[in-house]
Amino acid sequence: MKKKITLKQIARELEVSISTVSKALKDSGEISKDTKDKIRAFAKMSNYRPNSIALSLKNRQTKNIGVIIPEIVHHFFSTVIKGIQTYANTKGYNLIICVTNESYEKEVINIELLANGSIDGFILAISEETEMKNNFDHLKEITEQGIPLVLFDRVTNEVACDKVIIDDKVGAYKAVKKLIDNGNKKIALLTTASYFSVSKERDRGYRQALLDNNFEINENLILELDHFDMDDTPIEEFFDKQEIDAVLSVNETFGIRAMRVVQRKGLKVPEDISFIGFTDGLLSRYANPRLTTVDQHGGRMGEAAAEMLIEKIESEEENEIYRTEVIKSTLIEGDSTIN
Amino acid sequence: MKKKITLKQIARELEVSISTVSKALKDSGEISKDTKDKIRAFAKMSNYRPNSIALSLKNRQTKNIGVIIPEIVHHFFSTVIKGIQTYANTKGYNLIICVTNESYEKEVINIELLANGSIDGFILAISEETEMKNNFDHLKEITEQGIPLVLFDRVTNEVACDKVIIDDKVGAYKAVKKLIDNGNKKIALLTTASYFSVSKERDRGYRQALLDNNFEINENLILELDHFDMDDTPIEEFFDKQEIDAVLSVNETFGIRAMRVVQRKGLKVPEDISFIGFTDGLLSRYANPRLTTVDQHGGRMGEAAAEMLIEKIESEEENEIYRTEVIKSTLIEGDSTIN
DNA sequence: TATCAACACTCAAACGGTTTCGTAGCATTT
DNA sequence: AAATGCTACGAAACCGTTTGAGTGTTGATA
The missing domain is CATH 3.40.50.2300 (Response regulator)
Known part of the structure; x- marks a missing residue:
């Protein structure tokens, strides 16, 4: 096992000072060509690399x-x-x-x-x-x-x-605008608890788009879900209790899960109901049908x-x-x- | 902006030596209780934390x-x-x-x-x-x-x-064994180029399982795909040219893509054709139907x-x-x- | 009254580099 | 011959910390 070599060792081996070695390796003009060549050859041979910790300490970065x-x-x-x-x-x-x-x-x-x-x-x-x-x-x-x-x-x-x-808000706005332009009337929002900054912005975009297009905001069309709860029952109930023709989801997973729920109910996507999610990840790309998404780049x-x-x-x-x-x-x- | 404080600054401030400060903070017996208390109080107040780079250099770790x-x-x-x-x-x-x-x-x-x-x-x-x-x-x-x-x-x-x-080989083996036990006869393998160590092992498990159960190995049932090629045509052709009733895929994506291809052809999963993939990721979990997988943990x-x-x-x-x-x-x- | 240990510190080297400053040795100028 | 300027190198400080060795003071012991 060959341990890491240091300037000091090179210096001792070549019988010069540490500073000479350092300068030679940095191609300083202070060192003669002969000495430089000698030092560099040796350094290369022994595979010298400056210790990055020492450099960090010295340079404070x-x-x-x-x-x-x-x-x-x-x-x-x-x-x-x-x-x-x-x-x-x-x-x-x-x-x-x-x-x-x-x-x-x-x-x-x-x-x-x-x-x-x-x-x-x-x-x-x-x-x-x-x-x-x-x-x-x-x-x-x-x-x-x-x-x-x-x-x-x-x-x-x-x-x-x-x-x-x-631009979470704008992203949500554009998504809802598209859903409205497609003629959808009952546009739902699947979101997380409201203290998450991103959800908040997306929620705002959703509301703004509705208001700007003379829709009423119906709180029943907004479903708050928990990330970690894998149970689809709340989603099922949500879609059972009302007719919905389009859904905006603040993430991929809620969107995919909801899409599956309605598909199981026999609805066709996008003919009967449309979906848009946030995050253009693998899930969206491989979903069936491929989920329309707001790409966050x-x-x-x-x-x-x-x-x-x-x-x-x-x-x-x-x-x-x-x-x-x-x-x-x-x-x-x-x-x-x-x- | 309060810059990071060092031992040296504490020492100067309290008019003791650097080593005294260091030892006091390490609760060394060499330092009197009075001095220790004074130093520790000051260190706490000024939110002193030892510089980890200096420690790394010193301790060589x-x-x-x-x-x-x-x-x-x-x-x-x-x-x-x-x-x-x-x-x-x-x-x-x-x-x-x-x-x-x-x-x-x-x-x-x-x-x-x-x-x-x-x-x-x-x-x-x-x-x-x-x-x-x-x-x-x-x-x-x-x-x-x-x-x-x-x-x-x-x-x-x-x-x-x-x-x-x-145990890639065993994993593939168990998967194929299950497909065989379910009565499948034409078991295909979707894999990557053969120089990848993991694919190689999975390929071996596939073959071994077939041989152990008196199946012939049919190279036509093995399809090599490229990660980066998103075109499904090779997959379509593969399933068009022969009847297949079960598929083992060395990863998630090939499995999901193939599943979609056969679903588009009107086949039902798992009634008409079964799928098992490697890697129990989100894709498998959210696939429709949920993909049976070999979990790599x-x-x-x-x-x-x-x-x-x-x-x-x-x-x-x-x-x-x-x-x-x-x-x-x-x-x-x-x-x-x-x- | 020397001797000695204990105490409470300080000094200095070390980790592995970079960099400023100093200087020996030589050649050139006046 | 003295002053000057170069060249080529070495010494030492520095980054922030640890740690063994050294030191001055005190009080107890022989």
Whole structure:
């Protein structure tokens, strides 16, 4: 087993000083060609690579980005990570990824763990529990410490930092508009509990589109579901108690599940009832029929977030100007709506 | 903005030496109670946390694990990551995740980038291109440098290290056995190009099961597909040219796509034709009918890999004894087979 | 009254690099 | 011959922490 070689060892071996070795490898003009060649040959032979920890300590930068997300087995979030990776890699940054499992405590712990010099900045989507508690002190603290932070998707106004979101409201609006234009009258909304920032925006878009088109808002047409409850009974009851001709779902799974429920009831999609979901993931793509969706462009969000963060990290001045970038959502026409 | 505070600053502020501060915070017996109390109070007040980079340099351990995977927007791999996280977190390790996009070059680069002291060990699934090239020098190199390495899922015998795999062959065998027991006669296999280690094993299990039950192996019943080709024509032709009453697919997507093709042809699943896929992901769960699958237990694989790696990292002796842990796959009965 | 241990600290080296400054040795200028 | 300028290298500080060795003061012991 050949251990990692250091400058010191090279220096001793070649009987020069450590600084000479360092300078030679950096192609400094201070070192003669002969010495340089000798040192470089030896370094190459012994496969020398500078220790990145030592560099981090010296330069006070780690070239690591802390990415904190609520869930990883999740199409949208993994897409965002991919986007972050793509951009970060071109800039020489690595990703330290922590999953909070939607827990407030884990979010706090992970942030504290990384804020001690392990990373140059954070990219984070707020966990459900944190949104519920509405407590963002841990985030304020890192910004106060001067650690750059970019929030994406699940954001809050409480914290002054860069943000990347999609136009959830507009996305929902466009979806409902399409359903209305197709002649649908009873348009339902499948959503999650109302304290989630994204659901809230989508809910707003839904209502706005209805109002703008002279529809009345019927609260009976709005069904709140729980992520973790896999029981379809509430969905069945919802569709049993009233006639519905179109559905907007704030995510993929509710949409797919509802589609199955109505299909089992013998309805045809999209002839009898139309569906539009959020998130253009695998589920939507492989659904039968292919679900029409509002694409959130997770990849682009990730890239945007990474770009904003790295810009902040590498800029000298401490400007306190924060931007919020809005990624445009797109309606992807599948076969669950009439096109 | 309050910058991170260091031992040196505390020392200056309290007019003691750096070592006194350090020792006081570590509750050393060398320091008097009075001084200790004073220092600890100040440290707490100023929210002191030791710089983890400095500690890494000193202790020559980073408490970071490098995880290198071919793809992240992928149910199986993200499940594995989750498993790794779960175990690693309990041991105080963080994850640095790199995605190779199935590229050999990216695999090499990412390994080199992290092998310079950034991580204490690697968990890795070999990229497709690397499997194709059959070149594992970069992996051999890190083991030679004494950096612990655990390979999972996509492994090779060329590299001496710990491994975690599932019993792909047995999984496929059990699946085919079930199809045979259900009375099916024409059992097809949907697979990928043959140089992928996992496909190879699943192929073997398929053949073995057939042979053991006195079936002839008919190469016409085996269809090789490309991941990235979304065109269903080859699948359609495959099912057009012959009668098939059961299908084993080496992944989810081929299975779901084939199921849709035959459903469009008017066949009923599972009455007319049965399907079993590998990977129990969202797609299978939300498919219509719910796909019967061979569950690979990605989470357990991840946990096992993390456990093996951390054990190696934290063990003093350099034993050259390597284990291969085999995770048992389970047949999850959905509605795409007769149960 | 020396001697010695205990106490409560400080010093300095080390981890592996980078970088500023200093200087020995030589050649060139005046 | 003295002053100057280059070249090519070394010494040392620094990043933030740990830790073994060293030190000055006190009180007890022989």
